[in-house]
Amino acid sequence: MFYFCSMKNDASSISGSGYEIVFSKKAYDSLQAHLASTSYSSIFFLVDNNTKKHCLALFLEHFPDLEDAPVLCMEAGEEYKHLGSCEKIWQQLSDLGADRKSLLINVGGGVVTDLGGFVAAAFKRGIDFVNVPTSLLSMVDASVGGKTGVDFNGLKNQIGVITHPKLVLIDTQYLNTLPAEEYRSGYAEMLKHGIIQDPDYFSELSEFKPLDQSTIVDHIHHSVAIKNKVVQQDLNESNFRKILNYGHTLGHAIETYCLTQPHKENLLHGEAIAVGMVMEAYLASQHCGFAIDSAEEIRRVFLGIFPKVDFSKSDREAILALLKYDKKNSHGKTKFVLLHEIGQPAIDIEVSAENLNAAFDFYLGA
Numbered sequence: 001m002f003y004f005c006s007m008k009n010d011a012s013s014i015s016g017s018g019y020e021i022v023f024s025k026k027a028y029d030s031l032q033a034h035l036a037s038t039s040y041s042s043i044f045f046l047v048d049n050n051t052k053k054h055c056l057a058l059f060l061e062h063f064p065d066l067e068d069a070p071v072l073c074m075e076a077g078e079e080y081k082h083l084g085s086c087e088k089i090w091q092q093l094s095d096l097g098a099d100r101k102s103l104l105i106n107v108g109g110g111v112v113t114d115l116g117g118f119v120a121a122a123f124k125r126g127i128d129f130v131n132v133p134t135s136l137l138s139m140v141d142a143s144v145g146g147k148t149g150v151d152f153n154g155l156k157n158q159i160g161v162i163t164h165p166k167l168v169l170i171d172t173q174y175l176n177t178l179p180a181e182e183y184r185s186g187y188a189e190m191l192k193h194g195i196i197q198d199p200d201y202f203s204e205l206s207e208f209k210p211l212d213q214s215t216i217v218d219h220i221h222h223s224v225a226i227k228n229k230v231v232q233q234d235l236n237e238s239n240f241r242k243i244l245n246y247g248h249t250l251g252h253a254i255e256t257y258c259l260t261q262p263h264k265e266n267l268l269h270g271e272a273i274a275v276g277m278v279m280e281a282y283l284a285s286q287h288c289g290f291a292i293d294s295a296e297e298i299r300r301v302f303l304g305i306f307p308k309v310d311f312s313k314s315d316r317e318a319i320l321a322l323l324k325y326d327k328k329n330s331h332g333k334t335k336f337v338l339l340h341e342i343g344q345p346a347i348d349i350e351v352s353a354e355n356l357n358a359a360f361d362f363y364l365g366a
């Protein structure tokens with residue numbers, strides 16, 4: 001197996017909160033060492049039907065001894081990220097005799113790593129788990145930072161815990177089978193990392209290119225380093241970690257709305273937060289002195305990568321009504337992460353209803 005492992009930033013691993021995020025060949029060696037040093041009573045895989053087909057074999061090439069480990073498979077997609085799927089997996093773990101010394105290896109996108117982490121954290125009050133992210137989004141975002149959980153009552157990520165894997169294993173070879181629109185969805189989170197912390201990185205990523213194995217590992221490494229640094233400063237999201245939610249206040253409401261409306265096409269997570277990031281750039285220009293030219297630049301970049309989504313008057317009203325469920329709300333008020341400049345976020349900002357409507361117009365170019 002050939003590895004593109006240029007990694008300008010040198011290190012092939014990043015230290016999280018009590019766990020390592022390890023890249024490429026070294027990642028398999030680290031997991032091998034972890035398994036050798038920990039006597040697990042049994043090892044289980046959690047996959048979805050796509051990652052079972054496209055990713056599990058690549059993983060097993062490195063671990064032929066695990067060929068016979070039970071594979072628990074959930075349906076692919078956000079609509080299966082709910083307690084019903086967890087219950088099925090807990091049932092299978094019980095039936096297969098899993099105990100507190102079992103290990104769950106999550107091989108999949110953000111749905112599998114979010115749900116699998118939660119399943120592991122709750123099963124017998126907590127078993128070990130390892131994340132093997134296979135989508136770009138899960139590599140740069142979902143598999144690191146400790147947030148796990150599921151959607152509930154039609155709302156995103158309402159039930160969950162903060163808990164950490166034993167290891168995150170990042171191998172960009174998995175991306176070769178990832179559908180192009182899923183790749184683009186993960187790219188939105190990378191652009192977010194640039195917008196909130198690193199203007200040069202944002203500029204570098206502004207020229208979107210399809211998957212290029214020679215550069216992607218450096219970009220993933222850089223994004224993970226940014227996310228990890230933010231998380232380390234504020235694990236429980238009391239303050240600074242909130243900046244990772246840039247674009248997500250409106251983005252989550254848009255994603256939720258589209259998921260629940262038969263007349264709207266579902267948006268991928270990254271597609272929804274791309275809209276959110278453009279709208280929140282406008283809000284920043286109205287509430288935080290963010291230069292309107294920079295907001296226009298953010299709009300130009302995202303609309304150059306993602307198709308424009310149309311919003312009718314009733315869509316807008318329903319989306320704005322969903323803001324009251326945002327997890328960052330406190331005392332009944334919706335709080336936004338906005339920007340003073342690219343790279344300089346502002347947290348806990350309240351915005352006016354008038355500007356929320358104007359933000360839709362800005363996005364649509366109306």
Ligand SMILES: NC(=O)c1ccc[n+]([C@@H]2O[C@H](COP(=O)([O-])OP(=O)(O)OC[C@H]3O[C@@H](n4cnc5c(N)ncnc54)[C@H](O)[C@@H]3O)[C@@H](O)[C@H]2O)c1
Binds near residue numbers: 143185186
């Ligand atoms: N925990 C966090 O901090 C955090 C951060 C960001 C997003 N998330 C969550 O992550 C989820 C989105 O993640 P996602 O975009 O990876 O979604 P996903 O897990 O649904 O994966 C997207 C699709 O790609 C398929 N897939 C994944 N890897 C593949 C591969 N290598 N080859 C072929 N197909 C593959 C999956 O089966 C699925 O159909 C959302 O639920 C979101 O809330 C969590």
Ligand SMILES: [Zn+2]
Binds near residue numbers: 141189248269273
């Ligand atoms: Zn996100």
